[in-house]
Amino acid sequence: MADRLVPIISLKDFVNRKEEITKQLVKAAETAGFLTLVDHGITVDEIEKQFAISKSFFDLPAESKGKTPHDSKSNNGWEYKAQLRPSTGTYDQKESLWLQRGSQWPSEEDVPGFRDATKEFMDKCAIISNQVLSCLAIALNFPENYFLTANDPSEPDCLTQLRLIHYPASENTPEGTWRAGSHTDIGILTLLFQREGEDGLEICPGRESHSSFAMGDVFTPLPAHTGPIVVNIGDMLMAWSDDRLKSNFHRVRAKDAGKTPSRYSIAYFNQGRRGFVLQGPQKKYPPMTVGEYFIQSVQRNFARQQAIAA
Ligand SMILES: O=C(O)CCC(=O)C(=O)O
Ligand SMILES: [Fe+2]
Numbered sequence: 001m002a003d004r005l006v007p008i009i010s011l012k013d014f015v016n017r018k019e020e021i022t023k024q025l026v027k028a029a030e031t032a033g034f035l036t037l038v039d040h041g042i043t044v045d046e047i048e049k050q051f052a053i054s055k056s057f058f059d060l061p062a063e064s065k066g067k068t069p070h071d072s073k074s075n076n077g078w079e080y081k082a083q084l085r086p087s088t089g090t091y092d093q094k095e096s097l098w099l100q101r102g103s104q105w106p107s108e109e110d111v112p113g114f115r116d117a118t119k120e121f122m123d124k125c126a127i128i129s130n131q132v133l134s135c136l137a138i139a140l141n142f143p144e145n146y147f148l149t150a151n152d153p154s155e156p157d158c159l160t161q162l163r164l165i166h167y168p169a170s171e172n173t174p175e176g177t178w179r180a181g182s183h184t185d186i187g188i189l190t191l192l193f194q195r196e197g198e199d200g201l202e203i204c205p206g207r208e209s210h211s212s213f214a215m216g217d218v219f220t221p222l223p224a225h226t227g228p229i230v231v232n233i234g235d236m237l238m239a240w241s242d243d244r245l246k247s248n249f250h251r252v253r254a255k256d257a258g259k260t261p262s263r264y265s266i267a268y269f270n271q272g273r274r275g276f277v278l279q280g281p282q283k284k285y286p287p288m289t290v291g292e293y294f295i296q297s298v299q300r301n302f303a304r305q306q307a308i309a310a
Contacts, residue, residue, distance in 0.1 A: 005031075005032045005034070005203070005205050005220055006028070006032055006034045006035055006036055006203070006222060006230070007024060007027070007028050007035050007036070008035075008036045008038055008228065009021065009024045009025060009028065009035050009036065009037055009038070010037075010038050010039040011037055011038075011039050011040045011041070011128070011131060012039035014131055018135065021135060022135035022136075022138055022139055025132060025135050025136060025139075026135070026136065026139040026245075029136060029233050029245040029246065030244060030245060030246065031205065031246070032203065032205035032246070032248060033205065033232055033233045033238075033245065033246035033247055033248035034203050034205070034222075034230065034231070034232045034233075034248060034250075035230075035231050035232075036228045036229065036230055036231070037128065037132075037191075037228065037229040037231055038227070038228050040128050040229055041124065041127065041128060042121075042124050042125075042128070042229075044226055044227045046121070046124070047193055047226055047227065048226060049117065050117065050118065050121045050193070050266060051193075051195055051226075051264055051266065053111070053113065053114055053117050053118060054097075054164040054166070054264060054266060055166075055264065056111050056114070057097060057106055057110075057111050057114065057164065058095060058097075058164070058166040058264075060106075060110060060111070062080070064106075064110050065078045065080075065095075065097075065106075066078065067106070067107070067110070068097070068104050068105065068106055070082065070098070074100070074103060075098055075161070076098045076099060076100050076103035076104065076161070077097070077098060077103070077104065078095065078096070078097045078098075079095065079096055079098075080095040081093060081094065081095065083096075083180075085178070085180075085181030085182070085183060087181045087182040087183060087249075087251075088178045088181035088182070090178060090181065092178065092179060092180045092181060093167060093168070093170070093173075093177055093178065093179050093254070094165055094166060094167045094168075094179055094180060094252075095165075095166050095168070096163050096164060096165045096166070097163070097164045098161050098162075098163050099118065099122075099161060099162045099163075099164070100158075100159075100160070100161050100162075101119070101122065101153055101154075101158075101160075102156060105118075118162065121162070122153070122162050122268065125162070125191050125268035126153050126160075126268075128191060128229070129151070129189055129191060129268065129270045130147075130148050132189060132231065133147035133148065133151065133188070133189060133270070134147070134148065136189075136237070136241075136245065140240075140241050140244070140245075140280075140281055141281050142281070147188065149276075150188075150272050150273060150276045150278075150290070151188060151270050151271070151272045151273065152273065155273050157273045157274040157275050157291075158271075158272070158273045158274075159187070159271035159272060159273070159274060159290065159291075159294060160187075160268075160269060160270050160271050160272070161268075161269045161271065162266070162267070162268050162269075163266070163267045163268075163269065164264075164266055165264065165265045165266065165267065166262065166263075166264055167179045167180075167200070167252065167254075167262060167263040167264075167265075168262055169259075169260060169261050169262040170254070170259070170260045171258075171259055172258065172259075173254045173256070173257055173258060173259070173260040174257065175257035177254045177257075177260075178251065178252070178253065178254075179200055179252040179253060179254050179263065180251055180252035181251055182204070182219075182249045182250070182251040183249065183250070183251070184234065184235055184247045184248065184249055184250075185232060185234040185235065185247065185269060186234055186235045186236065186271070186294060186297035186298060187234040187235070187236050187237075187269045187270055187271035187272065187294075188233075188234050188236045188237045188240070188270040188271060188272055189231065189232070189233060189234060189237060189270045190231065190232050190234055190267055190268065190269050190270070191229050191230075191231055191267070191268040191270075192229065192230040192231070192232070192265060192266070192267050192268075193226075193229060193265060193266040193267075194224035194225065194226070194230065194265050195224060195226050195263075195264055195265075196224060196225055196226045197224060198224045198261070198262070198263040198264065198265075199221065199223055199224045199255065199263075200221075200224070200252040200253055200254065200255065200263055201221070201222045201224065201230070201250060201251075201252055201265075202219035202220060202221050202222065202250060202251050202252070202253060203219065203220055203222055203232075203248060203249070203250045204217045204218065204219045204220070204248060204249040204250065204251075205220070205246075205248055206218075206248075217249070219250075219251065224263075224265075232247070232248065232250065233245045233246055233247045233248070234247050234269070234270075234271075235247045235293075235297045236271070236272060236278060236290065236293055236294070236297065239278065239280065239284075239285050239288075239293065240278050240279070240280055241280055241281075242280030242281065242282040242283075242284035242285070243280075243284060244280075252265075271290070271294065272290035272294075273290055274289065274290055274291035274294070275289055275290070275291065276289065276290045277289055277290075278290055278293055
């Protein structure tokens with residue numbers, strides 16, 4: 001079921017196969033809004049190494065993690081079970097560390113090697129994101145480099161973030177506990193890395209961010225594997241494409257009531273440059289800067305964090 005909804009797309013020989021890859025990406029982006037990338041250039045070893053680095057941060061005592069506290073203005077830093085979802089009315093059962101290239105990072109003493117390895121990982125995510133976004137730009141009749149400029153992570157106003165996520169194990173999970181409540185991503189394009197066997201991600205094709213919250217809809221589980229990258233369209237790109245590309249709801253559920261094993265995931269959120277003006281080729285929505293759009297999306301999705309990106 002998931003394979004049919006979420007196509008597996010290979011980026012092998014990208015330059016020579018760009019036309020074919022573009023067709024596959026656009027079809028997926030126009031339907032489920034989700035796809036899985038393989039042959040993308042990041043090895044299983046590199047992904048496992050980044051998960052090990054992430055674990056070494058989350059294994060620290062709260063006082064150490066709290067040295068980079070979550071800041072609601074920038075949305076960077078470490079939060080613990082602090083994300084209240086309007087879709088569930090409860091806090092997500094997870095902790096996460098949001099990082100931007102220029103934000104405050106954990107110290108070398110607390111997590112040796114963290115910064116260099118993680119920055120390298122972000123650079124690799126940026127290369128893959130640029131490949132996908134150059135294909136989508138062509139399909140939307142924008143110049144090929146349009147999103148690369150709009151989302152250049154080396155620019156200081158770029159809102160792109162890496163989020164390391166840890167869903168702690170629980171001996172006694174009450175039934176109906178949400179590890180991450182149903183939501184859409186507010187940015188342009190998300191790359192999500194999962195670890196073999198740490199399932200829980202579910203997607204809801206057909207229910208998009210510009211309609212109401214996904215209550216009572218049919219969700220499809222997407223099994224977790226180390227290697228393939230789950231990619232989804234965010235709200236900003238949906239607006240930017242005049243709703244042609246779909247930003248769909250997804251969530252993370254606890255495996256069973258009772259004993260639930262831990263889950264780690266890593267998300268790279270391409271979120272554009274604050275000052276860039278966003279408008280689709282058909283001009284379905286009035287022009288808006290990425291910064292303004294970001295605030296509006298945050299208000300819709302995360303009522304508690306209205307100050308983010310203000
Ligand atoms: O942990 C996951 O697999 C999903 C995370 C997610 O959807 C998000 O942080 O937006
Ligand atoms: Fe998400």
